[in-house]
Amino acid sequence: MKKQRKAVALISGGLDSMLAAKVMLAQGIHIEGINFFTGFCVEGHTHAIRNKDKSRTKRNNALWVAEQLGIKLHIVDVITEYKKVVLNPKHGYGANLNPCLDCKSFMVAKALTWMREQNFDFIVTGEVVGQRPKSQRSDTMKIVTQESGAGDLLLRPLCARNLSPTVPEREGWVNRDKLYDFSGRSRKPQMALAAYFGIENYAQPAGGCCFLTDASYTAKLNDLWRARHTRDYDLDDIMLLKVGRHLRPQPHFKLIIARDEGESNYLEGYAKEFIHLRTLSHSGPLALIDGDPKEEDLILASQLVARFSQGREALQVQITVAHPNKAVRMLEVTPLASESIPQEWYV
Ligand code: SF4
Numbered sequence: 001m002k003k004q005r006k007a008v009a010l011i012s013g014g015l016d017s018m019l020a021a022k023v024m025l026a027q028g029i030h031i032e033g034i035n036f037f038t039g040f041c042v043e044g045h046t047h048a049i050r051n052k053d054k055s056r057t058k059r060n061n062a063l064w065v066a067e068q069l070g071i072k073l074h075i076v077d078v079i080t081e082y083k084k085v086v087l088n089p090k091h092g093y094g095a096n097l098n099p100c101l102d103c104k105s106f107m108v109a110k111a112l113t114w115m116r117e118q119n120f121d122f123i124v125t126g127e128v129v130g131q132r133p134k135s136q137r138s139d140t141m142k143i144v145t146q147e148s149g150a151g152d153l154l155l156r157p158l159c160a161r162n163l164s165p166t167v168p169e170r171e172g173w174v175n176r177d178k179l180y181d182f183s184g185r186s187r188k189p190q191m192a193l194a195a196y197f198g199i200e201n202y203a204q205p206a207g208g209c210c211f212l213t214d215a216s217y218t219a220k221l222n223d224l225w226r227a228r229h230t231r232d233y234d235l236d237d238i239m240l241l242k243v244g245r246h247l248r249p250q251p252h253f254k255l256i257i258a259r260d261e262g263e264s265n266y267l268e269g270y271a272k273e274f275i276h277l278r279t280l281s282h283s284g285p286l287a288l289i290d291g292d293p294k295e296e297d298l299i300l301a302s303q304l305v306a307r308f309s310q311g312r313e314a315l316q317v318q319i320t321v322a323h324p325n326k327a328v329r330m331l332e333v334t335p336l337a338s339e340s341i342p343q344e345w346y347v
Pocket residue numbers: 098099100101103104135207210211212213
């Protein structure tokens with residue numbers, strides 16, 4: 001009897017990787033999915049926090065895709081190792097701080113290690129030649145093949161017929177004639193293939209899956225690095241950049257002000273570690289201070305928090321200021337007029 005071959009498929013949660021895995025399943029390959037948690041993933045976090053997103057279905061798309069396909073999904077935490085990809089990408093960044101080419105090589109390399117440890121035969125990704133200006137051109141796809149170390153063990157079923165045959169094709173584990181030759185930016189072929197497989201519901205195509213492609217997020221990350229005089233971060237730093245209004249009135253401190261109750265609840269989890277401000281006389285958002293504020297900075301911060309509270313038109317608003325492990329004190333301030341908040345303070 002022919003041995004059933006096993007492949008690990010990189011599952012992002014988007015349509016392409018879902019289809020790539022589906023094409024392999026249709027050829028009788030045993031597929032298990034792998035998904036890497038970098039800390040910059042969009043879904044399953046911000047959507048779960050904000051009030052305005054309450055009505056949206058909360059799901060981890062990668063898990064959802066695996067469920068639809070009936071495959072196992074392995075979610076692998078790569079936060080620490082991924083740092084070197086973000087901080088020092090050999091091939092540079094895309095439009096924002098997205099190190100896509102290095103990121104893909106890194107993820108395929110991780111999948112290769114996993115594949116060997118688990119005695120799987122090859123790796124599958126949903127890449128399509130020409131779909132992305134930088135990381136999915138035929139020359140850069142070769143870089144991923146080589147730098148990841150995967151070589152001919154990396155199969156891209158959606159565009160395989162535009163590429164040289166890989167080991168699974170040469171060995172007859174998969175039928176090359178039943179693979180695809182998609183190329184370019186149009187997503188119509190993918191949509192047609194989804195319809196062919198009867199897949200109607202899928203997450204909106206990539207781009208929205210990673211905060212490193214988001215201009216306003218990366219502005220906050222750059223601001224953090226400037227303020228700390230070092231390009232570094234930990235998980236809490238990058239999670240907090242996803243939440244609240246960030247205002248930097250001075251280089252040595254910034255305020256993170258919750259935009260709604262959901263964000264206030266989320267920031268509550270950090271209140272013990274940061275100087276934090278709450279409105280006492282009116283309802284208002286919780287705000288954290290990141291940095292090293294002086295006394296006059298705390299007064300300014302209180303005036304800003306008052307501005308974003310229900311007391312914005314009041315003459316005086318009471319604000320409590322709490323330092324970690326210290327007694328809480330109360331300040332009474334006049335809310336800052338919105339025209340007195342320079343636009344440059346908004347990070
Ligand atoms: S968008 Fe983000 S996760 Fe996707 S390849 Fe680029 S850096 Fe990696």
